Amino acid sequence: MFQTVLASLNEGFLKTLEIFGLTLVGAFPLGLILAFGSTSPFRPLKYLVKFIVWCVRGTPLMLQLLIIYYGPGLILGNNWWGTSSAGRFTAAVVAFIINYSCYFSEIYRGGIEGVPKGQSEAGQVLGMTKGQIFSRVIFLQVIKRIVPPMGNEIITLVKDTSLARVIAVYEVIWNGQTFIKASGIIWPLFFTGVYYLLFSGILTLLLGRLEKKLDFFRV
Amino acid sequence: MVVVRADQADQYQDEASVADLVFAVESGSAGEAVVQELGYENVAVQNQAAALMEVAAGTADACVIDLMMAGAMIGEGTSYSDLTYTLPLNSEKYGVGFRKGSDLAAELNKFFSESYADGSMLEYAKTYGMQESILAQ
Amino acid sequence: MSVLEVKNISKSFGETEVLRDVGFSLEKGQVIAIIGSSGSGKTTLLRCLNFLETPDGGQIVVNSETLFDAGGRTQLTEKEVRRNRLHFGLVFQSFNLFPQYTALSNVKLAGELLARERSDYQAKRKTILKEIRDNAAGLLQQVGLSDKMHLYPHQLSGGQQQRVAIARALALSPDVLCFDEPTSALDPELTGEVLKVILALAEKNTTMVIVTHEMQFAREVADQVVFMDGGLVVEAGPPEEVFGKPKQERTIRFLERYSEV
Numbered sequence: 051m052f053q054t055v056l057a058s059l060n061e062g063f064l065k066t067l068e069i070f071g072l073t074l075v076g077a078f079p080l081g082l083i084l085a086f087g088s089t090s091p092f093r094p095l096k097y098l099v100k101f102i103v104w105c106v107r108g109t110p111l112m113l114q115l116l117i118i119y120y121g122p123g124l125i126l127g128n129n130w131w132g133t134s135s136a137g138r139f140t141a142a143v144v145a146f147i148i149n150y151s152c153y154f155s156e157i158y159r160g161g162i163e164g165v166p167k168g169q170s171e172a173g174q175v176l177g178m179t180k181g182q183i184f185s186r187v188i189f190l191q192v193i194k195r196i197v198p199p200m201g202n203e204i205i206t207l208v209k210d211t212s213l214a215r216v217i218a219v220y221e222v223i224w225n226g227q228t229f230i231k232a233s234g235i236i237w238p239l240f241f242t243g244v245y246y247l248l249f250s251g252i253l254t255l256l257l258g259r260l261e262k263k264l265d266f267f268r269v
Numbered sequence: 270m271v272v273v274r275a276d277q278a279d280q281y282q283d284e285a286s287v288a289d290l291v292f293a294v295e296s297g298s299a300g301e302a303v304v305q306e307l308g309y310e311n312v313a314v315q316n317q318a319a320a321l322m323e324v325a326a327g328t329a330d331a332c333v334i335d336l337m338m339a340g341a342m343i344g345e346g347t348s349y350s351d352l353t354y355t356l357p358l359n360s361e362k363y364g365v366g367f368r369k370g371s372d373l374a375a376e377l378n379k380f381f382s383e384s385y386a387d388g389s390m391l392e393y394a395k396t397y398g399m400q401e402s403i404l405a406q
Numbered sequence: 407m408s409v410l411e412v413k414n415i416s417k418s419f420g421e422t423e424v425l426r427d428v429g430f431s432l433e434k435g436q437v438i439a440i441i442g443s444s445g446s447g448k449t450t451l452l453r454c455l456n457f458l459e460t461p462d463g464g465q466i467v468v469n470s471e472t473l474f475d476a477g478g479r480t481q482l483t484e485k486e487v488r489r490n491r492l493h494f495g496l497v498f499q500s501f502n503l504f505p506q507y508t509a510l511s512n513v514k515l516a517g518e519l520l521a522r523e524r525s526d527y528q529a530k531r532k533t534i535l536k537e538i539r540d541n542a543a544g545l546l547q548q549v550g551l552s553d554k555m556h557l558y559p560h561q562l563s564g565g566q567q568q569r570v571a572i573a574r575a576l577a578l579s580p581d582v583l584c585f586d587e588p589t590s591a592l593d594p595e596l597t598g599e600v601l602k603v604i605l606a607l608a609e610k611n612t613t614m615v616i617v618t619h620e621m622q623f624a625r626e627v628a629d630q631v632v633f634m635d636g637g638l639v640v641e642a643g644p645p646e647e648v649f650g651k652p653k654q655e656r657t658i659r660f661l662e663r664y665s666e667v
Contacts, residue, residue, distance in 0.1 A: 116322075119326070119328065120322055120323075120325075120326035120328065121326075122326070123325070123326030123327035123328055124322075124325055124326045127327075128327075129326055129327035129328050131328055132328075133291040133312075133327075133328055133329055133330065135312070137328070138312075138328075166500075166502075168498060168500055168502035169502060169504065171458055171498070171502065172498065172502035172503075172504070173504075173516075174456075174457075174458060174491065175456045175458065175491055175494065175495065175496040175575075176491075176515075176516035176574070176575075176578065177488050177489075177491050177492040177516060177520060177578065178488075178516055178519055179484065179488065180484070182519050186504075186515065186519070187504050187506075190506045191505065191506065194506075215315065216315060216319070218293075218312050218313060218314045218315070218319075218323075220313075224296075227296075228296055228297060228313070230297070231296060231297020231298075232297050266506075266558065267505045267506045267507075267558050267559070267560060268505060268558075268560040269505055
């Protein structure tokens with residue numbers, strides 16, 4: 051029995067990791083784009099982005115999953131996700147990317163705005179171009195500032211992935227739960243906690259190493 | 270019961286016609302077992318409400334849910350007014366579960382036999398449109 | 407021939423007229439000290455010279471080349487602005503050293519980036535970089551920080567950081583070196599070391615514009631003193647005159663306040 055459970059949970063956790071990885075790949079850049087949008091001097095763009103970020107941060111991720119997956123079919127009468135499990139997975143990843151980019155964009159914005167104006171002015175009077183100032187002066191200072199809050203979000207993401215089960219994406223918690231109905235045993239569900247603990251433990255260590263590496267200077 | 274969109278209902282009145290559909294079923298339910306036995310393509314979802322949502326959104330072609338749920342949750346007056354149920358895939362008996370050794374079991378049995386005897390059970394069943402489903406006495 | 411000529415500079419921020427009509431000229435190797443109370447426009451003037459702000463009116467001329475004329479084209483391209491800025495160096499009140507670079511790298515950075523635009527960069531890369539490094543090390547020695555070359559700003563005291571900032575500003579050999587209240591953010595014990603460095607620069611005939619509150623220092627270092635109030639030059643002249651025999655009422659009152667300190 052233990053072997054079966056382990057095999058099933060492993061398969062589920064692989065799905066968890068896929069959602070986790072793809073979300074980060076999409077949300078890191080999209081968050082930056084949104085951050086530039088929300089600090090844009092072009093007013094209409096700025097307010098549009100702020101509105102989107104408010105909506106996405108202000109509603110539960112679970113609801114967003116349901117809206118993104120069932121919405122097209124229910125509201126527009128045209129289900130563009132199809133009926134396959136690939137469609138479900140894609141919809142889930144899309145929902146996660148949108149959600150996490152909004153949170154990331156606010157962290158990026160705080161990081162960028164937190165660098166003192168004097169830093170870019172010092173670069174300017176030394177004849178540096180805007181690009182050079184950003185890449186040589188500002189960038190690393192922003193990274194150092196945002197590592198702790200980004201670390202928080204990343205660790206939250208690992209656990210948020212379990213929400214994908216509301217649109218029938220079979221990640222580790224779903225697989226743990228099916229044993230209750232199918233075989234009447236409940237320990238697999240609680241055992242999923244072990245997977246999460248181990249993975250977030252690894253992430254915590256890595257983030258700690260990153261923070262240490264950036265400790266050679268103080269902002 | 271198999272549930273499909275009302276505008277397609279007449280196409281799906283027998284087992285042969287539904288064989289190619291993608292079914293949404295509640296994970297661990299009898300409906301899931303039946304659908305898997307019949308070899309139909311299926312997707313397990315969290316609960317019967319989710320299964321209905323799948324059909325309404327078109328992310329599954331049909332779903333299999335309990336008759337009682339079908340009666341209460343679809344059709345006129347609900348959000349799923351354009352869904353209807355067509356054919357039954359199996360028949361089930363329902364029971365009530367208690368903790369072992371509980372004296373409530375005997376009490377409920379007594380209540381059941383009394384309500385069947387004086388006809389009040391039939392009245393309850395009619396309230397929920399279930400009069401044909403209660404066990405014949 | 408003057409190195410720097412500033413004529414009729416005016417600048418407003420919204421409704422507020424910060425600079426009304428400011429002008430002065432500076433010969434090569436001379437030092438001009440600008441004094442005045444807060445809000446008189448001294449910092450804005452420096453920022454205009456370094457092209458961190460665009461004046462609404464007036465002209466800025468360096469070595470007979472008109473870098474800016476409000477009557478002509480006021481929207482300069484980024485390339486033109488950069489070129490203009492390279493004529494000037496600026497030492498900020500709050501140092502603004504780059505925290506992720508050592509003292510040496512702080513001084514080297516701008517030079518290294520600028521060198522890439524040289525046509526002979528690829529060919530003579532190693533030599534060029536060595537030149538920049540030696541220049542930077544030399545400047546740090548000049549300000550007395552050779553032994554702190556490889557430390558990071560957070561490991562240095564305020565006075566040391568400001569001295570690195572001075573070396574950094576000198577690295578690109580600007581025509582005019584500007585100081586925006588260089589000691590105002592420092593503890594009193596630390597101002598001395600910075601003022602010493604500036605005096606040494608003056609002795610080497612570095613052309614400088616210094617905005618300062620240190621009256622005694624201004625008297626010592628300046629060839630010319632300009633007193634500003636309300637966006638205008640109220641009085642200008644050699645230090646003995648402005649400090650010793652001020653002509654304007656406002657100058658007298660300002661100096662009285664400071665002599666009490």
